[in-house]
Amino acid sequence: MNLDSSFYAKVLHNYEPQLSILREKTRLLNARLLTSFTPLQLVALTSLATALGIGLYRFLYGHDEDLPTRIKLAIFRLARRIPAVRQQITKARDDTLKSVYDSMAKSTKGHKFANALPQKGLTKDELLKKLEKYRNFERINYESGNVSGCVYKISTPSTTEIYNAVFELFGETNPLHADVFPDIRTMEAEVVRCVATMFHGDENACGTMTSGGTESLLMACKTYRDLAKSKGITKPEIIMPVTAHPAFNKACAYFKIKLIRIPVDPITLEVDLKKMRRAITRNTCMLVASAPNFPHGAIDPIEDISKIALEYGIPLHVDGCLGGFLIAFMDEAGFPLKPFDFRVPGVMSISCDTHKYGFTPKGASVILYRTPEIRVHQFYALGDWPGGIYASPSVAGSRSGYLIACCWATLMYYGHEGYVEETRKIIEVTRYIADGWSKIPGLRLLHNPDVSVVAAGSDIFNIYYLIDGMIAKGWHLNGLQNPAGIHIAITQLHTQAGVADRLLQDTRDCVAEILKSDNKNDTPTAVIYGTSQKVPDKSIVCDMAKLFIGACYETRIPSATKNE
Numbered sequence: 370m371n372l373d374s375s376f377y378a379k380v381l382h383n384y385e386p387q388l389s390i391l392r393e394k395t396r397l398l399n400a401r402l403l404t405s406f407t408p409l410q411l412v413a414l415t416s417l418a419t420a421l422g423i424g425l426y427r428f429l430y431g432h433d434e435d436l437p438t439r440i441k442l443a444i445f446r447l448a449r450r451i452p453a454v455r456q457q458i459t460k461a462r463d464d465t466l467k468s469v470y471d472s473m474a475k476s477t478k479g480h481k482f483a484n485a486l487p488q489k490g491l492t493k494d495e496l497l498k499k500l501e502k503y504r505n506f507e508r509i510n511y512e513s514g515n516v517s518g519c520v521y522k523i524s525t526p527s528t529t530e531i532y533n534a535v536f537e538l539f540g541e542t543n544p545l546h547a548d549v550f551p552d553i554r555t556m557e558a559e560v561v562r563c564v565a566t567m568f569h570g571d572e573n574a575c576g577t578m579t580s581g582g583t584e585s586l587l588m589a590c591k592t593y594r595d596l597a598k599s600k601g602i603t604k605p606e607i608i609m610p611v612t613a614h615p616a617f618n619k620a621c622a623y624f625k626i627k628l629i630r631i632p633v634d635p636i637t638l639e640v641d642l643k644k645m646r647r648a649i650t651r652n653t654c655m656l657v658a659s660a661p662n663f664p665h666g667a668i669d670p671i672e673d674i675s676k677i678a679l680e681y682g683i684p685l686h687v688d689g690c691l692g693g694f695l696i697a698f699m700d701e702a703g704f705p706l707k708p709f710d711f712r713v714p715g716v717m718s719i720s721c722d723t724h725k726y727g728f729t730p731k732g733a734s735v736i737l738y739r740t741p742e743i744r745v746h747q748f749y750a751l752g753d754w755p756g757g758i759y760a761s762p763s764v765a766g767s768r769s770g771y772l773i774a775c776c777w778a779t780l781m782y783y784g785h786e787g788y789v790e791e792t793r794k795i796i797e798v799t800r801y802i803a804d805g806w807s808k809i810p811g812l813r814l815l816h817n818p819d820v821s822v823v824a825a826g827s828d829i830f831n832i833y834y835l836i837d838g839m840i841a842k843g844w845h846l847n848g849l850q851n852p853a854g855i856h857i858a859i860t861q862l863h864t865q866a867g868v869a870d871r872l873l874q875d876t877r878d879c880v881a882e883i884l885k886s887d888n889k890n891d892t893p894t895a896v897i898y899g900t901s902q903k904v905p906d907k908s909i910v911c912d913m914a915k916l917f918i919g920a921c922y923e924t925r926i927p928s929a930t931k932n933e
C-alpha cells in the first residue's frame with residue numbers, strides 16, 4: 370500500500386476537534402512551565418530525569434546477575450575492607466600457597482627447574498635421560514584404578530604401537546590447511562559422521578571435531594548466540610540445570626551471554642522443569658540437558674525438556690561430553706535408556722568426547738548439529754585480512770592432525786562391538802559399586818547411577834571425612850557440594866580385576882572408622898571442603914583456586930630451590 374501525505378492530512382482532518390483541544394492544553398502547559406522555570410532550568414531538569422531513567426534501567430536490567438546477588442556481592446566487597454576479615458583472607462592465601470608449594474616441592478624433590486633454554490641443545494641421549502627423570506617424579510598411580518575419572522583408558526602395548534605408527538604417518542600435519550592434508554580432512558569428516566550415526570543423525574546431521582569437551586561446549590554456545598543474533602536477538606540467554614558442566618559458564622563469560630541456572634530438587638536432584646519453563650524469555654537462545662551430568666551422573670529428562678524447547682522454538686543442546694560413548698551403546702549392552710539423541714525432535718546438537726569413553730588420547734571431542742544451517746554459525750571467516758581470506762571451524766587456528774588421526778584409529782580399532790563390550794563392562798562395575806555403597810550403613814546414594822558415575826552422601830557424618838580417609842588408603846575420589854557428597858566416575862581402569870572389591874572394602878572400613886571415632890578430628894581436606902561450602906563469598910574460594918593455578922606455573926618454588 371502506498372500512502373501519500375494527503376492520506377494523513379485527511380485522517381488528521383477527521384480528528385480536528387480533539388486536536389484543537391490538545392493544542393490548547395499544550396499551549397497552557399507551556400505557558401505554565403515557562404512561568405515556573407527558566408528555559409535553562411527546564412533543560413537541566415530534563416537531562417537529570419533522563420540520566421536518572423537510564424541509571425535506573427541499567428541498575429535493574431543492565432547486569433548479568435540479579436539484584437539480590439548484586440546486593441550480596443556489594444556486602445562482600447565491603448566486608449573485605451574490614452581489617453580483621455582482610456587479615457583472615459591473607460592468612461588463608463598464605464596457607465594455601467604454602468601447602469601447594471610444599472606438595473609441589475615434595476613431588477619434584479631436588480629438581481632443578483629450567484628457567485631459560487639450554488645454551489646448547491641436548492643430544493638425543495641426554496634428552497631421553499631427562500625425560501625419564503621427569504617421568505619418575507612421584508605421582509599418583511592412576512593406572513591401578515585408584516583415581517576417579519581423569520584417564521579413561523587402559524593403555525595396552527597394541528594401542529601404544531598404533532599411536533606410534535600414527536605419529537610416523539601423520540605426526541606433523543595441520544588440518545587448518547585442508548587443501549594440503551586431504552588425508553586428515555577425510556579422517557576428521559569420517560570421525561564426525563561415525564559419531565553422528567551413533568546418535569541417530571540423519572543425512573543432514575553434521576559437526577566438527579574440537580580439542581575437547583570444553584571447546585565443543587564453547588562452540589555450541591557461540592553457535593546459538595550467533596543464530597539468535599541472526600534473528601535479531603541482541604542479548605541472548607542460555608538456560609541450564611545448575612548441574613551442567615562449568616564449560617557452559619565459561620562460554621557465557623567469554624562470549625557475553627546471560628546464563629540462567631535452574632536449581633535441582635534437593636532430594637531427587639532432578640532439574641525443576643517448571644522453573645526452567647518460567648525462565649524462558651524472548652531472548653532465550655539455547656536450553657541445555659546433560660546425558661549424563663558430571664556431579665551425580667544423572668541424565669536430565671531430555672524428552673520433557675525437548676517438549677518445552679519445541680513449544681517455544683528454542684534449540685536444545687544435549688551435553689554428552691562425559692558419557693556419549695556409553696549412552697550410545699547402552700541399549701545393546703543390555704542397559705536400555707530413554708531416547709536422548711537426534712531421535713528426540715527438540716535436540717538440535719550433541720557434544721560427545723572421544724577422549725573420555727571413546728578411549729582416544731586427550732585432545733579430541735565432537736560437536737554435532739542437526740543441520741548445516743545451524744552449524745554454519747559456528748564457523749568464523751574474515752574476508753579483508755591482508756594475510757588473505759581467513760576461515761576456521763572452531764576456536765583453534767592451527768590444529769594437531771595427529772590427534773585427529775589417533776581418534777580415527779581408535780574408533781576403527783574398537784569398532785561398534787568393541788564399544789558395546791566396553792560399555793557393558795563399565796556399566797556392570799558401576800552398578801556393582803553403587804549396590805555395594807548403598808549397603809554401607811551411614812552412606813546414602815545421591816542418585817541411582819544412570820550411566821557411569823556413583824555419587825554418595827551421608828546424613829550422619831561429614832562426607833568429606835570419607836574423602837580424606839580414602840586418600841589415606843590410596844584413593845582419589847571427587848568431592849561434591851550443594852549437596853555435599855563424594856563421587857567416582859568409573860573408567861576402563863576400574864574394570865580391572867579386583868579394583869571394585871578393593872574400593873568397596875576400603876569404603877566399608879573407612880566409614881566404620883569414621884562412625885567409631887567420636888572425636889572426629891577435623892582432617893585437612895574435610896576442613897577445606899567444609900570451609901569452602903560455608904564461605905558465602907565464593908569469590909574468595911575462586912581467588913584461592915586461581916592462586917593454585919598460578920602456583921602450578923612456578924619454577925622458583927622456595928623449598929625446592931633449597932633442595933638443589
Ligand SMILES: *Cc1c(COP(=O)(O)O)cnc(C)c1O
Pocket residue numbers: 581582583584586614616659661662663688690691722734
Ligand atoms: C568432562 C566434561 C565436559 C568437558 O570436557 P573437557 O574435555 O574436560 O573439556 C563437559 N561436560 C561434562 C558432563 C563432562 O563431564
Ligand SMILES: *[C@@H]1O[C@H](CO)[C@@H](O)[C@H](O)[C@H]1NC(C)=O
Pocket residue numbers: 509510513515842843844871872875
Ligand atoms: C591403590 O589403593 C590400594 C588400596 O586399596 C592401595 O593399597 C594401593 O597402594 C593404591 N595404589 C596406588 C598406586 O596408590
